[in-house]
Structures are given as C-alpha cells and as structure tokens.
Amino acid sequence: VMLSPVSSAAPAPLPTRCLFKLQGQALLENSPLPWILGILDMDDFREINELEGPSVGDAILQTLTEVLSHKQGLWARTGGDSFGLLIQASAEEIETLSADLLEQVRTTVKALTPRPVTASLGWASRPVDALAFEDLFLCAETALLSAKAAGKATARTYTGAIAQKALRSREVRQNFALAIASGDIRFFLQPQGNLRTHKVDGAEMLVRWRMPDGRLRFPGKFMPTVEENTPLIRGLGVLGLQEAARLRAKAGQSYRFSLNIGARHLLHPDFLNDVAGCCPDGTGITLEITESAPLVDVRRAERVLTELRTRGFWISLDDFGTGFSSLQHVAQLPLDEIKLDRAFLQNIRQSARSRAVVSAIQTLAWEADISLIAEGVSSHHALKRWEALKGERIQGFHLAPALPEEAFFTWAPWLMRAPQG
Incomplete structure (x- = not known):
C-alpha cells in the first residue's frame, strides 16, 4: 500500500487503521514467513503545532508521508501523527529498521523547522508475540508506550519485561473492580507516631490485594x-x-486515619459527591495527595481541597520532594500536613545540603502552620537524625510495618510507651 502526500487539515483517502487491519490480516494468513509490525509515532507533536503553527505541522506530516510511502512494506496512517508498518522481516532486523526510520524522521523534517523533531517506535513480531493482526498491533502499541516512557526518540520491542508488564496491567484492568466488589481489596494500617508525646496518633491506610491463594499483592x-x-x-x-x-x-x-486519593479521582466531576456519600464529615480523616501525581488542573484541585477542609478533612501532601513543583503546591494548595519523602532522611547524614533543605522545609511548615511527618523512618539511625533536626512525627518500619486492622488496634497503644531509641 502506497501513501500519498497528506495534510492533517484535509487528509487524503489513505489506508486507515481499519483498512490496515483488513489488508494486514490477509497478508499474515497467506504467508508463513516471519513478519514484524511497527508503529511510528511523532514525539510531542502537539507542541510543534502550538509553537510553529499548524501549517508547519501539516507540512511535516505531508513530507514524512511522501517519504514513507516509497519505503518497503505495507504502510498506513494509523492516527493523526502516527504510522503503521507491516513488513516481512525477522526480529533480528528490527534494530536496523529502527535506526533507519528514526533517522529518516530527523532528516526529513530538518528543512521544515529549526526545532528538533523526533519519533518513537514500537515493534512486535509474528509468530513470537502474536498470530492475529489485531493482537500484533496491540503488542506494538504497548512497546511504543514503553519507548515513550524511556525518553522518546527511541524504539522498543514487545519482549521480556515489556511483555510481562503488559500482562500484569491487563490482569489488573480485568480483575481489580471484581476484587473490590468481592472484598479482596483490604487496607492495612501503618502507625504514625509523635516523638513529643510518645504516642501513636494516627495511621496511614495502605492497600493490599488478596489473591485467590491467600497471598497479598502489594501496591507496586x-x-x-x-x-x-x-x-x-x-x-x-x-x-x-x-x-x-x-x-x-x-x-x-x-487516632487520625490517612488515605491517599488519586489525582484522577480528585479531579473527577463527581468526587465531592463521592465524598458526601461515603464520608460527609471529615473529622479525624486526612486525605493525602501524592506530590508526584499529575495535578493537571491545580486551580480545580485547590477549590476541591478547600471545600474538603470546610467538611473537616485534613489535607496532606505526600512524597514531598519527589516532583518538580513541590514549593508551588505548598504555595497554592490548602495543606494541613506535609509528608517528607524518605530520601531526605537517607541523605542528610552525608549531605549538608540535604540537612539545609530539611531545615528550610521545617521552617516553611512552621511558618505556614503545617504539620510535618517523616516517612520511611526504618532504622534507629534515621530516627536519631530526625530527632537531631527536632522533627516530631514519624512513620516507618522503625515504629511498625503496616498492620492488619485488629493488630493495629491491639498494639498501637503500646508502641511508643517508652521513648523511641
């Protein structure tokens, strides 16, 4: 199948993903030879359109389409800025093909924009990864996502860790909702302690998935x-x-109980209704927002969190220091608590800069009337480092691991009777 020049504003009648599937499946059924299927997808193409204008984006796609249409194999337009290729070749030839195609993208668009334009590639091979065309295409899409996650401008094949990750993800999508309905999603409680009062004053609810054989699957x-x-x-x-x-x-x-809320749920239009239906009074409950989570609409998040505080909830910023907008979140979001990422305690012993950063965070928390808790306090030495910095609240294995509910209620009153350490 040959592709003709195309403008994304007025696409020509090219083979689409649907036609690609029909023609590709016919080829696979009529030939026993090994095949590979690739998906080439432009990187950050929306930025090119925004920065250079849609006319430049159209020219890039048109020029690239002309070049690819003369290359060997069955080519098709599978998306706005992505192309599919089905070619008779072995898995061993993928590396050479990838280098050729990625370089072709770079050189083709060089005359159209001074900005570097790259693409990513995902590959799957038949019969190793799949037999049917649609399954092969899905495998290539999974490999493409891995290439994007690896930093883009690269190629990945559907093998090894990528295949295993895809299988786990598919299992989760198929079975997690059923596990919730059947009661197999449980929460263990990891105690949180106050070094000043020598008492456990709360717990974080950590999710576990009970499997059919009784084993527990951890969140990772x-x-x-x-x-x-x-x-x-x-x-x-x-x-x-x-x-x-x-x-x-x-x-x-x-005790105060802390629960992590996913960014997609927090920003969902019905989130506040969900809260009202489950827990209209937030007294004694802390909702944790992961600092590294993509809060794509910080203004909406601020409005929602402000409303939650009026209902009695505390708001906590989890994993503080792991993302790129920590101070921005502290400045914009209505917070009651910051959870200091465990990496800080691991580094302050060797790094004067880390100690200075922690001290600055403590000052910031004190000035803003925000509680500060150190996560991942897993050893006596980590505890002493936190005490030396006049830290008060802790969570981690040195105090206790995540416990089943009854074990928590049994042991929590006794865990900090004597001063830690």
Missing part, C-alpha cells in the same frame, strides 16, 4: 495501572473513604 504490582484508569481509581477511592469512616467510628477520637 497494581497501583500504576489503577492510577491511570479513572473507573478503577475512583472505585478504590470510594472504598477507601468508606473504610476510613468505619475505622474512625471504631477508634473514636484516638
């Missing part, structure tokens, strides 16, 4: 997929709010 295995899926993160958030309200009723005023 499923939360990346859940956080990217709005229905799943919303379902988990609703469950967490319900559990926080139940735990508060059980504890009375003894």
Whole structure:
C-alpha cells in the first residue's frame, strides 16, 4: 500500500487503521514467513503545532508521508501523527529498521523547522508475540508506550519485561473492580507516631490485594495501572473513604486515619459527591495527595481541597520532594500536613545540603502552620537524625510495618510507651 502526500487539515483517502487491519490480516494468513509490525509515532507533536503553527505541522506530516510511502512494506496512517508498518522481516532486523526510520524522521523534517523533531517506535513480531493482526498491533502499541516512557526518540520491542508488564496491567484492568466488589481489596494500617508525646496518633491506610491463594499483592504490582484508569481509581477511592469512616467510628477520637486519593479521582466531576456519600464529615480523616501525581488542573484541585477542609478533612501532601513543583503546591494548595519523602532522611547524614533543605522545609511548615511527618523512618539511625533536626512525627518500619486492622488496634497503644531509641 502506497501513501500519498497528506495534510492533517484535509487528509487524503489513505489506508486507515481499519483498512490496515483488513489488508494486514490477509497478508499474515497467506504467508508463513516471519513478519514484524511497527508503529511510528511523532514525539510531542502537539507542541510543534502550538509553537510553529499548524501549517508547519501539516507540512511535516505531508513530507514524512511522501517519504514513507516509497519505503518497503505495507504502510498506513494509523492516527493523526502516527504510522503503521507491516513488513516481512525477522526480529533480528528490527534494530536496523529502527535506526533507519528514526533517522529518516530527523532528516526529513530538518528543512521544515529549526526545532528538533523526533519519533518513537514500537515493534512486535509474528509468530513470537502474536498470530492475529489485531493482537500484533496491540503488542506494538504497548512497546511504543514503553519507548515513550524511556525518553522518546527511541524504539522498543514487545519482549521480556515489556511483555510481562503488559500482562500484569491487563490482569489488573480485568480483575481489580471484581476484587473490590468481592472484598479482596483490604487496607492495612501503618502507625504514625509523635516523638513529643510518645504516642501513636494516627495511621496511614495502605492497600493490599488478596489473591485467590491467600497471598497479598502489594501496591507496586497494581497501583500504576489503577492510577491511570479513572473507573478503577475512583472505585478504590470510594472504598477507601468508606473504610476510613468505619475505622474512625471504631477508634473514636484516638487516632487520625490517612488515605491517599488519586489525582484522577480528585479531579473527577463527581468526587465531592463521592465524598458526601461515603464520608460527609471529615473529622479525624486526612486525605493525602501524592506530590508526584499529575495535578493537571491545580486551580480545580485547590477549590476541591478547600471545600474538603470546610467538611473537616485534613489535607496532606505526600512524597514531598519527589516532583518538580513541590514549593508551588505548598504555595497554592490548602495543606494541613506535609509528608517528607524518605530520601531526605537517607541523605542528610552525608549531605549538608540535604540537612539545609530539611531545615528550610521545617521552617516553611512552621511558618505556614503545617504539620510535618517523616516517612520511611526504618532504622534507629534515621530516627536519631530526625530527632537531631527536632522533627516530631514519624512513620516507618522503625515504629511498625503496616498492620492488619485488629493488630493495629491491639498494639498501637503500646508502641511508643517508652521513648523511641
């Protein structure tokens, strides 16, 4: 299939993804030879259109289409700024093909814009990765996402870790909602302590997924997929709010319970309705917003968090120091608590700069009337470093790991009876 020059403003009748599938499947069925399918997708192309204007973007796509249409293989336009290729070749030839295509993109658009324009590539091979065209295409899309995540302007093949990650993600998407409905999503409680009063004063609710054989799956295995899926993160958030309200009723005023809220749920139009339905009174409950999460609409987040505070909730900024906008978030968002990322405590022993940064954060928290808690206090030495900086609140393995609910209520009154250390 040959592609003709095309403008993204007025596309010519080119093979689309649908036609690509029909023609590609026919080729696969009629030939036993090995095939590879690639998806070439422009990097940050929206920025090119915004900075250079749509006419430049159209010219880039038109010129690139002309060049690709004369290359070997079945080519098609699979998206606004992406192309698909099906070619008879072995997996061993992918590296050479990738280098040729990525260089072709760079040189083709050089005369059209002074800005560097790159593309990413995802590959899948038949019969190793899949037999049917649609399955092969999905594998190539997964590899493309991995190439984008690796920094763009590169190529990835659907093998090894990429394949395993894709399988885990698919399993989560298929089964997580069922696990919520069946009661297999549980919350363990990690105590939070106050070094001044020598008492446990709260706990963070940490999610666990109980598997059919009774084993527990930890968040690192499923939360990346859940956080990217709005229905799943919303379902988990609703469950967490319900559990926080139940735990508060059980504890009375003894402890404050903290729950992480995903950015996609926080910014969902029905978030405040979810809160009202599950936990209309936020007294004794802290909602944690992960600092590294993409709060794409900070102004909306500010309005929502302000409303939550009027309902009695505390607002906490989790993993402080792991993102690029920490101080901006502190300045803009209505916060009651900052959770200092564990990396700070790990570094302050060797780094005078880290100690200075922690001291500055403490001053900032004090001036803004914000509580500061150190996460990941996992050793006696980390505790002593935090005490030397006159830190008060802690969370981590040195105090206790995440505990089942009954174990928490049994041991929490005794964990800090004697001064730590």
